Amino acid sequence: MLKTFRIGGIHPKENKFSAGSAIQPIAIPDQVIIPLSQHIGAPCQPVVKKGDKVKAGTLIGKSVGFVSANIHSPVSGTVLKIDKALDASGYKRDAVIIKVEGDEWEPSVDRSQTLVSECTLTPKEILDKIAAAGIVGMGGATFPTHVKLTPPPGTRAEVLIINGVECEPYLTSDHQLMMEKTDEIMVGITIVMKALNVQKAIIGIENNKRDAIDLFTQKATAFPGITVQALKVHYPQGGEKQLIDALTGRQVPSGALPISVGTVVQNVGSTFAVYEAVQKNKPLVERVVTVTGKDVKQPCNILSRIGIPLSNLIDVAGGVPESTGKVISGGPMMGKALASIDIPVTKGTSGILIVPTLEAKRKAMKDCIRCGKCVDVCPMGLNPTLLMNLTEYEVWDRAEKNSITDCIECGSCSYTCPADRPLLDYIRLGKGKVMGIIRARKN
Amino acid sequence: MENKLIVSPSPHVHSGDTIQKNMYAVLIALIPAFLVALYLFRLDALIITALAVLFCVGFEFLIVKYILKKEPTILDGSAIITGVLLAFNVPTGLPVWILALGSLFAIGVVKLTFGGLGNNIFNPAIAGRIFLLISFPAQMTTWAAPEAALSATDAVSSATVLDTLKFAPETMPSLMNMFMGTEPGSLGEMSVAALLLGLIYLLWKRVITWHIPVSILATVALFTGVLFLIHPVPLYNPLIHLFSGGLMLGAIFMATDYVTSPLTKKGMLIYGSAIGFITVAIRLWGAYPEGVSFAILLMNAFTPLINNYTTPKRFGEVVKHG
Numbered sequence: 001m002l003k004t005f006r007i008g009g010i011h012p013k014e015n016k017f018s019a020g021s022a023i024q025p026i027a028i029p030d031q032v033i034i035p036l037s038q039h040i041g042a043p044c045q046p047v048v049k050k051g052d053k054v055k056a057g058t059l060i061g062k063s064v065g066f067v068s069a070n071i072h073s074p075v076s077g078t079v080l081k082i083d084k085a086l087d088a089s090g091y092k093r094d095a096v097i098i099k100v101e102g103d104e105w106e107p108s109v110d111r112s113q114t115l116v117s118e119c120t121l122t123p124k125e126i127l128d129k130i131a132a133a134g135i136v137g138m139g140g141a142t143f144p145t146h147v148k149l150t151p152p153p154g155t156r157a158e159v160l161i162i163n164g165v166e167c168e169p170y171l172t173s174d175h176q177l178m179m180e181k182t183d184e185i186m187v188g189i190t191i192v193m194k195a196l197n198v199q200k201a202i203i204g205i206e207n208n209k210r211d212a213i214d215l216f217t218q219k220a221t222a223f224p225g226i227t228v229q230a231l232k233v234h235y236p237q238g239g240e241k242q243l244i245d246a247l248t249g250r251q252v253p254s255g256a257l258p259i260s261v262g263t264v265v266q267n268v269g270s271t272f273a274v275y276e277a278v279q280k281n282k283p284l285v286e287r288v289v290t291v292t293g294k295d296v297k298q299p300c301n302i303l304s305r306i307g308i309p310l311s312n313l314i315d316v317a318g319g320v321p322e323s324t325g326k327v328i329s330g331g332p333m334m335g336k337a338l339a340s341i342d343i344p345v346t347k348g349t350s351g352i353l354i355v356p357t358l359e360a361k362r363k364a365m366k367d368c369i370r371c372g373k374c375v376d377v378c379p380m381g382l383n384p385t386l387l388m389n390l391t392e393y394e395v396w397d398r399a400e401k402n403s404i405t406d407c408i409e410c411g412s413c414s415y416t417c418p419a420d421r422p423l424l425d426y427i428r429l430g431k432g433k434v435m436g437i438i439r440a441r442k443n
Numbered sequence: 444m445e446n447k448l449i450v451s452p453s454p455h456v457h458s459g460d461t462i463q464k465n466m467y468a469v470l471i472a473l474i475p476a477f478l479v480a481l482y483l484f485r486l487d488a489l490i491i492t493a494l495a496v497l498f499c500v501g502f503e504f505l506i507v508k509y510i511l512k513k514e515p516t517i518l519d520g521s522a523i524i525t526g527v528l529l530a531f532n533v534p535t536g537l538p539v540w541i542l543a544l545g546s547l548f549a550i551g552v553v554k555l556t557f558g559g560l561g562n563n564i565f566n567p568a569i570a571g572r573i574f575l576l577i578s579f580p581a582q583m584t585t586w587a588a589p590e591a592a593l594s595a596t597d598a599v600s601s602a603t604v605l606d607t608l609k610f611a612p613e614t615m616p617s618l619m620n621m622f623m624g625t626e627p628g629s630l631g632e633m634s635v636a637a638l639l640l641g642l643i644y645l646l647w648k649r650v651i652t653w654h655i656p657v658s659i660l661a662t663v664a665l666f667t668g669v670l671f672l673i674h675p676v677p678l679y680n681p682l683i684h685l686f687s688g689g690l691m692l693g694a695i696f697m698a699t700d701y702v703t704s705p706l707t708k709k710g711m712l713i714y715g716s717a718i719g720f721i722t723v724a725i726r727l728w729g730a731y732p733e734g735v736s737f738a739i740l741l742m743n744a745f746t747p748l749i750n751n752y753t754t755p756k757r758f759g760e761v762v763k764h765g
Binding site: 007008012013041077090169176245252253254256324325326327328332333334335336337338339340341355356359360361362363366367368369370371372373375376378379380381382383385386402403406409411412414415416417418419420422424425428 | 705
């Protein structure tokens with residue numbers, strides 16, 4: 001039986017062109033740019049200065065504040081400068097720029113492919129290693145993993161949920177990682193279970209990845225407490241609240257965290273990173289990136305060091321197509337359109353999607369015909385057309401009452417609207433405004 | 444190419460759904476009923492429908508272009524639907540100038556004065572029909588018997604099933620004739636079977652959901668059913684009420700008009716049930732034999748209120764712990 005979440009949702013064309021394409025390496029360029037803010041939360045403090053020699057795995061940015069994650073050098077070489085550099089946000093922000101020399105790693109890092117299954121560390125030691133390695137949610141939200149795995153006092157996790165949904169169209173980096181690093185991910189799951197002190201883990205995978213479902217189901221027989229659940233292909237199933245609903249039937253209340261219903265959600269990519277950090281002492285300095293698009297010559301999955309310019313990855317996939325109108329970091333539903341392809345790969349870069357000009361332009365918006373399709377598809381049970389109007393007319397109290405802050409920005413409303421109304425643009429704006437008002441009220 | 448990259452917020456893909464697609468799907472769903480009308484009323488059906496569409500589209504074009512001085516919007520298909528539905532709601536043989544007046548009222552007053560598609564409070568075709576019914580009661584209730592059309596003699600005026608019931612509640616009409624469409628009536632309300640085909644198409648294409656039509660029909664069936672159990676005469680027979688007059692046409696094509704019906708499922712059920720209830724009340728106790736149009740028009744007025752008081756089922760409200 002395929003499970004899924006209960007409210008709303010859409011099924012955009014999957015277009016997983018790069019599915020089944022083996023993860024391939026990419027040459028390290030002469031110079032890399034390592035942004036000091038690759039996660040949600042406070043940017044890192046640089047701990048290196050111009051002229052310092054670094055190795056791959058050397059700490060270069062130290063997390064400051066509770067929600068933050070360390071940053072390590074992905075290459076060996078010399079720090080050229082610490083300067084402002086453009087990143088996916090479209091702003092110039094602090095980054096460490098390193099001149100690459102050879103490929104020497106910190107001696108503590110175990111770079112062999114041997115599987116290390118045993119883990120004798122205590123939960124505290126595991127969490128410390130995860131924090132030290134700078135692991136963040138690699139599905140795109142980039143929330144620091146060690147924070148997520150530390151339930152607030154008074155709460156307790158019962159079930160660990162492993163997110164192998166990859167519901168964004170086009171993207172296949174998680175899928176390919178699951179196919180190639182199955183054993184490592186399974187060990188990673190046992191480590192996270194240990195850190196959280198839970199006996200039960202569910203791996204949720206959408207049914208368009210039958211091979212991964214079969215592979216994990218077979219592997220899971222050797223791991224008591226870990227089960228695999230096939231899910232109906234249904235966007236935005238990779239959203240935490242939706243995935244928890246689909247797998248456990250529990251619904252996280254408005255404004256609450258998954259832990260409020262006894263669950264913690266981890267992406268498969270992050271789980272693999274946990275394995276590497278805990279068992280191999282390897283910090284998060286590389287990740288799998290899907291490079292894809294309708295006119296991309298060789299859609300592929302690349303294992304890229306952090307800091308390599310996106311243009312280098314696009315070259316591996318056959319270069320920038322003539323038709324290019326838009327380049328997106330991430331998937332088509334929630335990804336960010338980029339102003340430049342010279343920005344570096346970061347911890348949250350799950351994919352590079354190249355959209356032809358014809359599809360990149362939005363159509364002119366028409367008047368709302370009140371068809372209610374946006375209401376039907378909203379996975380949070382909101383009324384998008386109302387929220388857009390309330391934002392347009394700045395009626396913030398009613399926007400708050402109509403739960404605008406519950407919006408997960410999945411884009412299902414804008415995707416569906418037959419009048420091409422930019423519902424999410426407005427709601428995002430209104431949500432930010434209302435959150436500001438709520439914060440101001442609390443202070 | 445660096446400067447040419449388009450930057451816009453997510454989402455970056457669209458379903459491809461358009462207003463036109465939905466409007467044309469409604470027109471396709473109206474084809475079976477139109478074919479039945481064509482068979483029963485021959486050329487009259489074609490003339491009335493073509494003229495009503497021409498009037499509606501023409502008035503919209505002229506008003507938008509020359510009075511409002513905006514880009515004409517006739518290609519969105521909504522004026523065509525208004526024309527077809529207006530034609531479907533009048534008897535064949537209605538004088539052309541009355542039809543033109545009805546179209547002008549529907550498009551000019553009900554639709555465009557409120558700001559055009561999406562902003563009108565009342566369904567233009569329904570309001571147009573009621574305008575005509577009140578202004579020209581004689582012409583609007585002179586029904587051509589379809590049998591006459593079939594036997595190629597001149598159309599004679601004859602009573603609809605609801606007229607008969609109202610004034611002779613013991614007469615039992617043929618349910619089969621009503622289902623297939625050979626009892627007298629307006630163009631588009633003849634055949635229940637053809638209208639149901641349209642409903643199936645609209646549901647299949649996901650243009651509408653079941654909530655409005657089913658809640659209207661179920662309320663009518665339930666309400667008259669209870670009365671029928673107490674007093675079993677044809678006047679209260681639920682099947683007669685389901686199959687007669689404009690109920691099917693109204694429930695499937697008029698009450699489901701996006702613009703003038705509620706947004707939420709809960710709201711749709713309230714709206715549909717109220718339409719069913721008012722329809723039966725007018726049919727049984729009102730001055731008019733038929734009440735679907737009035738019921739829909741009245742509930743159109745309540746739609747903003749219903750939207751205000753019904754919220755979709757919020758995530759997290761359903762179950763907190765499974």
